[in-house]
Amino acid sequence: MxxxxxxxxxxxxxxxxxxxxxxxxxxxxxxxxxxxxxxxxxxxxxxxxxxxxxxxxxxxxxxxxxxxxxxxxxxxxxxxxxxxxxxxxxxxxxxxxxxxxxxxxxxxxxxxxxxxxxxxxxxxxxxxxxxxxxxxxxxxxxxxxxxxxxxxxxxxxxxxxxxxxxxxxxxxxxxxxxxxxxxxxxxxxxxxESLLKMLESSPIATRISDLASNSVVFANSRYNALLELPSEEIIGIQPSRYYAHPEELSDIDAIVTGGEKVVDRLIELRSPGSSPWTKWVLASYFPIEYHGKPAVLGWFYDITDRKLEEDVVEHEAFHDMLTGLPNRLHFHNRIHKAIAHAERKGTDLALMFIDLDKFKPVNDQFGHDIGDMLLKAVANRLVDCLRQTDIAARIGGDEFVVLLSDVGGEENAVAIGEKIRHALAMPFKIVGQMINISSSIGVAIYPKDAAQEDELIKRADIAMYNAKAKGRNSVVTYEPGMQGEGD
CATH class of the missing domain: 1.20.900 (Dbl Homology Domain; Chain A)
Structure with missing residues (x-):
């Protein structure tokens, strides 16, 4: 013929x-x-x-x-x-x-x-x-x-x-x-033909895309399932539409165009449609020729479940299990980065130590379950008082810390401290019980009060203890020579 x-x-x-x-x-x-x-x-x-x-x-x-x-x-x-x-x-x-x-x-x-x-x-x-x-x-x-x-x-x-x-x-x-x-x-x-048969029977999602047009020219059933598209719609689509960060695919195509392969790249996929989903894959890309034209063979191993499990483990490692706020370890990482950023930009930040007044009687009178619910409610009110760029963390017991970035001076920091104090002084309704507590808040300003992380934490802590010494339910800013300075 x-x-x-x-x-x-x-x-x-x-x-x-x-x-x-x-x-x-x-x-x-x-x-x-x-x-x-x-x-x-x-x-x-x-x-x-x-x-x-x-x-x-x-x-x-x-x-x-x-x-x-x-x-x-x-x-x-x-x-x-x-x-x-x-x-x-x-x-x-x-x-x-x-x-x-x-x-x-x-x-x-x-x-x-x-x-x-x-x-x-x-x-x-x-x-x-x-x-x-x-x-x-x-x-x-x-x-x-x-x-x-x-x-x-x-x-x-x-x-x-x-x-x-x-x-x-x-x-x-x-x-x-x-x-x-x-x-x-x-x-x-x-x-x-043998390659396509092998790819179709592969348990791993596989596609071939034309390198010039960046459109899909072959996809096996696992790839269809990965993108949640019927087989008749998959051919001709632009894969970049399903990348959470399309620039990643551009970088990969540039590497493959040079004749090199990309192996086990962690890629976040997202649906552009009305039914949003997010998936994580380990993706590998290889330069091939398909129907006489340069193409890219992509393998996608779905690790969404494993990634979600890892995210949970990571969240648990850096967040308080009870309130969901960052824990002490996470907070130290964030304050270290915040100080470095403030030093580069020439801005200031404020660190607050917050200790709940009259919390122990709540545990003694109503039990630890009610006490835990109260701590969750306190965490929620703290977050409601802050900007998205600010950080609240629980560092133990009934102690919380707040980091205010680009605070704009001590007066602004005190105003936010008063906002928090007022919010925590309002009654809490926990399982039908009306509970009243208050808070003692100490504030230290970077770089006015301290230029180092440890010193800033120590001086905010000193200011908080002076707030308690003054009768509690108050906001106190650090000043040199305060009680506890030499301890």
Whole structure:
């Protein structure tokens, strides 16, 4: 089938060139060959060429439905029509060659040799077609020239014989290369088909995307399930739409374009649709060729469950289990970063130590369960008093700390402290019980009161103890020489 498609694909150009050469030949030979002989030959050739045009039209109408068995008949028709054409051209080499005019003999020989050379290349895929056309064309010149008494004509015959041998050998080599290329294409197609079957049966989500258009050209059922899309919608989509950070895919494509692979990259996927979801995958990307074009093979191992478990473990490691606020370890990490940021930007920040007044009697009177509920309620009121850039943490028992970034001076810090104190002094309703507590709040300002993390924490703590010493339920800012300074 492939052989037939190649032969018939070249037929329009071959017929056009043959007709043009015939017209030129007839015109050039007008001074030496009578018109009746020239035009009779031309009419015969054109009749044969028209028959081949009809054959081409019939082939195009039925090419899509041709079976391997039918292809043999189409090949036979092609060979037969081609051989007849070669014989008519060979006849022209006999009747259009003047016996005494060597220059016109050379021209005819040149024309038929050029026609044969072009045909040897076009017909190389079929050895019988090469023989069926070239032999009748050139032997019509070689034989008459070789048997004459003219030494020059005999030399031309010998040269044409060598040229014929060269064309046949060249056509053979071309045919072998074409067959090798065809087998390689068939093998590549088979390998590609095997690859797609393997990918489809893979338990890992897999897709192939075209590198130029960045669109999906293949996806297995696991990839469809990963993106929660039906198979008929997955082909042609832009994968970057499903990346929480599309710039990651751009970076990956740049690496793969350079011929390198990307292995086990943690990628966050998100749905752009009306039913949002977030998934985490370990993704690997490999440069491949798909349908003759550069492409990217992507493997996606869904680790969403594991990632969520890790997030829970990480949250538990850095957050208070009861209130959900950052714990002491997390708070120390945040204050360290906050001080570094304030130092770079030349801003100040405030640190508050908050201790609940009269909390122990609540535990003694109502029990620890009520006490725990009260601590949760306190945490909620703290967060409600702060900006999104501020941090509240529980560092133990009934002790809390607050970090205010870019606070804008001590007065602002005290105002926020008073807001917190007032919020915590309002009654709490816990399981039907009205509970009243208050808070003692100490405030230290960076860099006015301390430039180091440990010193800032210590001085906020000192200010808080001075608030308690003054009768509790108050906000006190650190001042040098306060009680406890030397402890």
């Amino acid at each position: 492939e052989q037939m498609r190649v032969l018939y694909a070249h037929l329009p150009s071959s017929l056009s060139i043959s007709a043009i050469l015939a017209l030129i030949l007839v015109m050039i030979q007008a001074p030496v060959i009578e018109s009746g002989l020239r035009y009779s030959w031309l009419a015969l050739l054109f009749a044969v060429l028209l028959g081949r045009v009809a054959l081409l039209i019939a082939w195009r109408r039925s090419a899509d439905t041709v079976t391997p068995a039918d292809a043999k008949h189409w090949l036979l028709r092609f060979r037969l029509a081609l051989t007849v054409t070669g014989m008519v051209w060979g006849l022209g080499g006999v009747v259009l060659v003047p016996a005494e005019d060597i220059s016109h003999q050379v021209y005819v020989a040149f024309t038929l040799a050029g026609l044969s050379a072009g045909s040897a290349t076009v017909l190389a895929i079929d050895r019988i077609s090469v023989f069926g056309f070239i032999l009748p064309v050139l032997l019509s010149l070689i034989v008459p020239l070789s048997v004459t008494d003219n030494t020059l004509s005999q030399g031309m015959g010998a040269m044409l014989s060598l040229f014929l041998l060269f064309l046949l050998l060249s056509a053979r080599d071309t045919r072998q290369r074409l067959e090798e290329n065809f087998h390689l294409r068939v093998k590549a197609a088979q390998n590609e």
